Amino acid sequence: MESSDLIKKVRKIEIKSRGLSQNIFAGQYHSAFKGRGMAFSEVREYQYGDNIRDIDWNVTARFHRPYVKVFEEERELTVMLLIDISGSLDFGTQRQMKKDLVAEIAATLAFSAIQNNDKIGVIFFSDRIEKYIPPKSGRKHILFIIREMLKFQPKSKRTDLKMAIEFLTRVMKRHCTAFILSDFFTKPDFENALTICNHKHDVGAIQVYDQCAKELPNVGIMRVVDAESGHEMYIDTSDKRLRMAHKTYFMQRQYMLKEIFTKSNVDTVSISTNEDFVRKLMIFFKNRER
Numbered sequence: 001m002e003s004s005d006l007i008k009k010v011r012k013i014e015i016k017s018r019g020l021s022q023n024i025f026a027g028q029y030h031s032a033f034k035g036r037g038m039a040f041s042e043v044r045e046y047q048y049g050d051n052i053r054d055i056d057w058n059v060t061a062r063f064h065r066p067y068v069k070v071f072e073e074e075r076e077l078t079v080m081l082l083i084d085i086s087g088s089l090d091f092g093t094q095r096q097m098k099k100d101l102v103a104e105i106a107a108t109l110a111f112s113a114i115q116n117n118d119k120i121g122v123i124f125f126s127d128r129i130e131k132y133i134p135p136k137s138g139r140k141h142i143l144f145i146i147r148e149m150l151k152f153q154p155k156s157k158r159t160d161l162k163m164a165i166e167f168l169t170r171v172m173k174r175h176c177t178a179f180i181l182s183d184f185f186t187k188p189d190f191e192n193a194l195t196i197c198n199h200k201h202d203v204g205a206i207q208v209y210d211q212c213a214k215e216l217p218n219v220g221i222m223r224v225v226d227a228e229s230g231h232e233m234y235i236d237t238s239d240k241r242l243r244m245a246h247k248t249y250f251m252q253r254q255y256m257l258k259e260i261f262t263k264s265n266v267d268t269v270s271i272s273t274n275e276d277f278v279r280k281l282m283i284f285f286k287n288r289e290r
Contacts, residue, residue, distance in 0.1 A: 010146050017107035020278060043067045077118040077177050078135045080201075081106050082164055083149065084182035086126040087157030087227035093212045094274035101208050101273050102181045103149045105281070109179060110142045120145070123171075125164035126156040132171065157228045162190035169197045177202045183209055184257055185228070194264040204288070205261055205268040214250045214272075216243045 043056050046066035059067040083106060089099040106122075113120045114137055121135030122145050131152060133145060161182065168178060178201050197203055216222075216237050225232045235242060254270070261268045269284040271277045 009150055010143060013104060013107050013146055013150075014111075014143065017104060018111045020108050020111075042070045044070055077113070077116070078172070078174065079109065079113045079118050079120045080135065080168060080172060080176050080178040081109065081120070081122045081145075082168060082178060082180045082182075083122060083124050084126075084159060084161075084164075084180075085124050085130060085152060085154045086159040086185075088159065088183055088185045089208075090227055092210055092273050094210060094272070096273050098183055098208045098210060098273055101271065101277065103146065105206060105208075105271070105277055106149060106179075106181055107142070107146050108277075108281070110145060114138065114142060122148070123164060123168060124148070124152060124154070125160070125167075126154045127158040127160035127163065128156055129164065129167050130154045130156075132167075135176075157230075159186040159228065161186040162193045165190055165193040165197050169193070169200060172201065175201060178204070180205045181208065183207060183213075184253075188256055188260065191260045191264060194260065194266060198264055198266050203264075203266050204284070205266050206284075207257070207268065207270040208273065209270060210273050214247060216246045218243065 043059050044067065046055065046060075046068050050068045054068040054070075056067050056069050083102060085099070089102060090097060092098055092100070110120045117137060119135035119137045120142065122131075122133040124130040124132075131148065133148065159182075161180070161184070165180075172178075178197070180203065182205075184205075184207050194203065219237050221234055222237050223232065223234050237243060258268070267284065267288050269280050271280045
């Protein structure tokens with residue numbers, strides 16, 4: 001992408017996503033995410049009725065009488081975006097590519113975050129950590145993130161979500177709100193890592209998909225290539241049994257993902273490339289608020 005085209009695209013995404021975050025999402029974002037984290041404030045002597053789980057045993061041992069930790073609600077949040085940039089995102093048969101939809105959603109979340117003076121960071125991943133951008137606040141930081149989303153070329157085309165989630169758990173020492181943006185075409189081995197991460201942080205999963213992943217069009221012989229493995233084959237889409245098997249496979253994967261997110265207590269939303277993500281995100285925020 002030429003630098004002039006990149007600047008135009010960054011500007012276009014900024015105008016759209018900043019407008020959405022200011023006019024539509026500001027209230028929902030604030031209600032759904034603000035104040036969910038608790039930060040350590042001080043220790044004080046134990047008083048009748050205090051939760052014994054808050055006892056600071058180190059201080060108690062030092063002064064030979066019980067002390068408890070006092071926490072206060074964090075005024076600011078740290079928001080982390082885990083962005084899948086594997087080969088499968090480089091696909092789209094409807095209004096846009098999956099990776100373009102991810103970029104718009106990520107930018108909207110980022111502008112919503114800075115309106116609330118929150119810090120925002122990004123982890124770009126494939127089957128490795130492609131790039132880590134530590135959390136900062138401010139418009140310049142977000143524009144840098146958007147540029148990276150549009151121009152960054154991953155070293156690998158494959159996906160390993162488990163590895164990315166484990167990296168987030170290690171690198172973020174304090175509580176954060178994290179969004180995973182992916183099509184979730186990955187091995188279903190990330191449930192335990194997701195559960196552990198969601199105990200430490202507040203995780204939401206945003207799935208993007210193309211309608212062709214759900215229903216194959218009847219267009220006769222079609223050449224298909226796996227974007228991650230490079231495997232190539234020809235299929236006959238006029239075969240009704242093939243189309244039904246394709247749809248069944250998609251629905252089974254969706255059920256499996258729903259089971260994983262439910263067991264991990266992670267809120268999730270699925271957004272297709274042929275639909276407006278605004279309505280879906282608003283429902284997502286309202287569900288989290290409840």
